[in-house]
Amino acid sequence: MYQIAIKMLMGDRAKYVGLLLGIAFTAFLVTFALSYFAGFMTRGFALISENSSADVWVMDPAVSSTEMTINMPSSALGRIRSVKGVNYAVPMSLSDITARFPNGHFQTFQMIGVDDATLAGAPVLTDGRLPEVLHTPYSVIVDPGGTSDKLQTPKAPRDQWPFDGAHLDVPTRGLAFGDELLVNDHRVIVAGRSQTIPRFPPRPLLYTTFSNTMRLLPSESRRLTFVLAKAQKGISPHQLAKRIQQQTGLRARTTADFKEETVRWYLINSEDVGDMAAMLILAMTVGFGVTGVMLYMFTYENLKQYAVFKAMGASASMLMGMIFIQASVSAFLGTGLGIGACAIIGESVRMTLDYPFRMMWFTPLFGVLGVLIVSLSAAAISARPVLKLEPGAVFSGR
């Protein structure tokens, strides 16, 4: 009988293909939306990903993400280094600065100050130079951070630092090695460009050393945003985080936990994320609705055939089985198609358009589960009229 159910399903080519495409579309929509969301969230914790060698992130007790931060006193670094089980600990400073370009334009950057000694967290330069270039005082590495055309400097030397006011509408080129910027009345030298993980929200980045940030920022005792600690052999990141927290009164989180916290922070605090989530939910609702209705209609249109089975002595469980087989076969094939298409299209837009698309393990799973649940519920709902079928339906003329 199940073979017959499948034949019934595939017998009407046009309807079957329509059904499959509908389900594929839903699976695609859901998976794509979630992957897109995952992509954004991944960008949200880009800073943590960049510093994957750190086991534990230490921060002010009130901080719970990389996005909204407040600094700790510089003395915190020493206190953390003295906790037993810390292999090494390096400082990191985050600050928002406004830099002026040679022609008078300006741009807000996130300045990331990394440890002078190890340069841990400094990015790889696109021209192959080593991050050691940062050891030169006032040198910085610029990074688009997911933005485009924001790192432009005038082409012609006469448009650079002109004496007759700003030269705003002049031809520009991308910042490169040797170019200069003005940060808080200090000239900084671009030591190179990098292309790290794009940020969410996008923002240009300025990487430099911790000591350079001290030179560039107004003097203040609190410059230490995070301390990144590495555990000694034999102690787990969790244990170390707990120990640091207990002994210093600061907040310490393992890398994995801090990523999760940052995502949660975005989910709760970011309006952009809220808007995005609302859109996603809308898309999913529409997709699931379409799938459900299509499956229901499919069974409904076959009501007559089920009536015949019923008259001929097919039991209720047999009929239910047939409907569920039809629903699950179309659900599986449809989601397969949809998720396949999603992977191909998603990966290609990610690579060509630098799109925040990340198909994590759970995104197709949600797609499959979602479609399956919807399909099976639609099947259950459409089974009702089949089971309650009047004999009139069996004998009625047409």
Next chain:
Amino acid sequence: MINKQTKIAVQCRSIVKTYGSGASEVFALRGVDLDLYEGELLMLVGPSGCGKTTFISIVTALLKADSGVCEVLGQDINALTLEQKVLFRRQSIGFVFQAFNLLPALTAQENVAVPLLIQGRNRKAAMHEAKAVLDSVGLGERIGALPSELSGGQQQRVAIARALVHRPKLIVCDEPTSSLDHKSGQMVMQLLRHIADQSNTTLLVVTHDNRIYHFGDRMAHMDDGRIIKTEMIQEKKETSE
């Protein structure tokens, strides 16, 4: 055929059935008394809306009567549980519908095999028997055809093969010829007549079509929810051909 009319296959007494309630209440059956004998072909005729379909639905345990007794093939239909009714239909009843009701996605052979598959027979055996029955209705050449590739008369013969394949004791046909042209209708009735003659199967044929009345052994006239007259049919087609 008188010699066949000894054992009773269907015995109905005072069957009452109403649809709806209150102002919209419809009396479909107002006390139907009717017997069918084993191996006979009974024509059930009557004007539209008189309750024919309702009656055969009750006989085949698809519908529950409000009151009255109906014994079919020795079973009191009212006393059966839902599961028993399903089993009863599965084993003892064959259906032929006005609109054929073949499954469009299945070949003739697969369509005929369906009742056996419902009984839980394996596919190979079911298909084998389906072929044999299709041979016997003269469609041995078209076993792989889809319903859409067959004429109306051929489709109805496939449907009859489907009603036969599990060797039911009772075959119920609701207007089997009204979707067919005269010639195909005659062929279909000859086939049903042949089944009644060759086996002990009882056939109940509902019809409006007076050109096929003579294929029956007896005719029961229904009007306004009652059987008003039953009569023997004298001239048989097979003798006049």
